[in-house]
Amino acid sequence: APTRAPGPAAEASPGPWTQPVAVLADTATSTDGPGSTGFAPPQSLTDLVRDMRPAAMAPAPVPTGRSMLPLGQFRDTFIIAVDDEGIAIIDQHVAHERVLFEQVMERLTAGPLESQRLLTPLVLELSPAERQALGQHQVALTRLGFEVEEFGGDSVCVAAVPALVPIAASEVTIRALALDLDGFEEGGPVDQALRQVAATTACHAAVKAHDRLTPEKMVYILDELRRTAHSSVCPHGRPVVLRLSRREIERRFERI
Amino acid sequence: APTRAPGPAAEASPGPWTQPVAVLADTATSTDGPGSTGFAPPQSLTDLVRDMRPAAMAPAPVPTGRSMLPLGQFRDTFIIAVDDEGIAIIDQHVAHERVLFEQVMERLTAGPLESQRLLTPLVLELSPAERQALGQHQVALTRLGFEVEEFGGDSVCVAAVPALVPIAASEVTIRALALDLDGFEEGGPVDQALRQVAATTACHAAVKAHDRLTPEKMVYILDELRRTAHSSVCPHGRPVVLRLSRREIERRFERI
Ligand SMILES: [Zn+2]
Numbered sequence: 001a002p003t004r005a006p007g008p009a010a011e012a013s014p015g016p017w018t019q020p021v022a023v024l025a026d027t028a029t030s031t032d033g034p035g036s037t038g039f040a041p042p043q044s045l046t047d048l049v050r051d052m053r054p055a056a057m058a059p060a061p062v063p064t065g066r067s068m069l070p071l072g073q074f075r076d077t078f079i080i081a082v083d084d085e086g087i088a089i090i091d092q093h094v095a096h097e098r099v100l101f102e103q104v105m106e107r108l109t110a111g112p113l114e115s116q117r118l119l120t121p122l123v124l125e126l127s128p129a130e131r132q133a134l135g136q137h138q139v140a141l142t143r144l145g146f147e148v149e150e151f152g153g154d155s156v157c158v159a160a161v162p163a164l165v166p167i168a169a170s171e172v173t174i175r176a177l178a179l180d181l182d183g184f185e186e187g188g189p190v191d192q193a194l195r196q197v198a199a200t201t202a203c204h205a206a207v208k209a210h211d212r213l214t215p216e217k218m219v220y221i222l223d224e225l226r227r228t229a230h231s232s233v234c235p236h237g238r239p240v241v242l243r244l245s246r247r248e249i250e251r252r253f254e255r256i
Numbered sequence: 257a258p259t260r261a262p263g264p265a266a267e268a269s270p271g272p273w274t275q276p277v278a279v280l281a282d283t284a285t286s287t288d289g290p291g292s293t294g295f296a297p298p299q300s301l302t303d304l305v306r307d308m309r310p311a312a313m314a315p316a317p318v319p320t321g322r323s324m325l326p327l328g329q330f331r332d333t334f335i336i337a338v339d340d341e342g343i344a345i346i347d348q349h350v351a352h353e354r355v356l357f358e359q360v361m362e363r364l365t366a367g368p369l370e371s372q373r374l375l376t377p378l379v380l381e382l383s384p385a386e387r388q389a390l391g392q393h394q395v396a397l398t399r400l401g402f403e404v405e406e407f408g409g410d411s412v413c414v415a416a417v418p419a420l421v422p423i424a425a426s427e428v429t430i431r432a433l434a435l436d437l438d439g440f441e442e443g444g445p446v447d448q449a450l451r452q453v454a455a456t457t458a459c460h461a462a463v464k465a466h467d468r469l470t471p472e473k474m475v476y477i478l479d480e481l482r483r484t485a486h487s488s489v490c491p492h493g494r495p496v497v498l499r500l501s502r503r504e505i506e507r508r509f510e511r512i
Pocket residue numbers: 093094097203204257258259
């Protein structure tokens with residue numbers, strides 16, 4: 001479409017860039033005051049830029065059969081991906097945590113999780129309540145692949161952790177488990193403790209915010225996210241994906 | 257942060273995913289009806305996804321000194337880029353058109369634009385009004401690097417076009433110029449005609465929607481967009497950049 005260059009008259013009067021009312025005419029959901037929608041003075045990049053402040057959430061369309069293609073990361077914390085229907089921003093930690101949780105719950109139906117022995121057992125000092133919490137949920141911990149025993153005094157000894165937990169994350173995972181299991185009653189359903197152990201383990205085995213990811217890792221996380229979503233066990237937690245639809249993008253750029 | 261696995265009770269009652277009111281508590285701008293904010297039933301990817309429908313526009317923060325890093329394209333039409341302060345979506349045609357327009361206006365202050373001769377002059381049939389429009393604005397056309405002459409009958413002959421216009425785009429550019437200049441008065445300011453010729457030329461020399469871009473081309477467009485923004489001559493036209501701020505992203509993912 002040809003661009004009409006503004007004449008001197010058009011330059012003197014405020015153009016569409018300074019008339020947000022016209023721009024927002026079809027945006028019924030805007031309730032910003034007049035002060036907050038005004039555009040900044042011309043002659044800077046600010047004029048080129050329109051801020052997207054997503055103010056409303058709505059059910060996203062059911063995604064197509066194809067996976068999203070990851071383009072890269074924002075602040076090494078969010079994966080930015082596209083498919084035909086829009087742009088998606090994915091919280092990499094929450095997404096991977098969810099994927100691992102679903103995988104663990106799925107595998108547990110076939111038997112205990114794969115375990116890895118520590119070359120040097122880990123001896124940790126814990127509070128009495130924390131030691132008790134671990135002791136009371138031995139069944140769940142063993143099924144996940146943990147080997148934790150009382151070591152005398154304030155200590156426990158960790159001889160093995162699930163294969164999916166990075167060795168370096170063993171201590172922080174055990175401490176988190178002790179905290180998260182504290183408060184579960186001894187006689188409570190094993191299933192509930194099992195889910196908690198799986199959730200805590202998934203959290204500590206997952207990539208973290210500020211981790212640089214390879215393209216392959218991003219593809220893996222997005223593919224698994226799609227795959228495990230259909231057998232969703234845990235619909236709770238923080239948002240995993242934000243989507244900006246193709247239609248919204250095209251509308252914003254006045255292409256439709 | 258450890259994920260609390262939901263207990264059986266939590267599973268039976270609606271969790272936060274089905275309580276948009278709680279999620280939107282701090283979103284004063286939401287005016288969606290209760291029906292439109294409900295989440296879809298669990299057990300599908302829809303649960304993981306929150307739709308971003310940007311409902312309000314606001315002045316974007318003045319960008320930092322650094323350029324945006326392009327990650328890739330969406331539908332070969334929009335460049336997706338990041339900097340420390342957020343994610344940006346750039347309409348590649350509008351951005352490049354703007355860059356070329358600013359470059360042309362800048363170079364014209366030093367003299368006529370660089371021209372390229374066509375190996376075979378282009379003979380085009382035009383309407384009388386179109387031929388007249390081109391004839392009346394010879395000064396502007398020549399300064400931009402066009403050589404267009406009456407060829408007898410309904411035809412004009414194009415011997416040269418600006419170097420920045422792809423040869424293959426010569427005909428469509430001349431036809432667009434004839435249309436866009438039609439209606440400008442003969443005695444009008446040369447400056448205004450010059451701006452129109454520059455705008456039309458920039459539009460036809462720019463990359464188009466659905467053009468696959470190399471990473472280098474994306475970097476070039478974004479860098480030039482930043483550079484020329486400060487000498488902005490033409491603040492009109494369609495939006496060039498949509499930004500989603502880091503703060504908004506982190507708020508959406510409940511990270512702040
Ligand atoms: Zn976590």
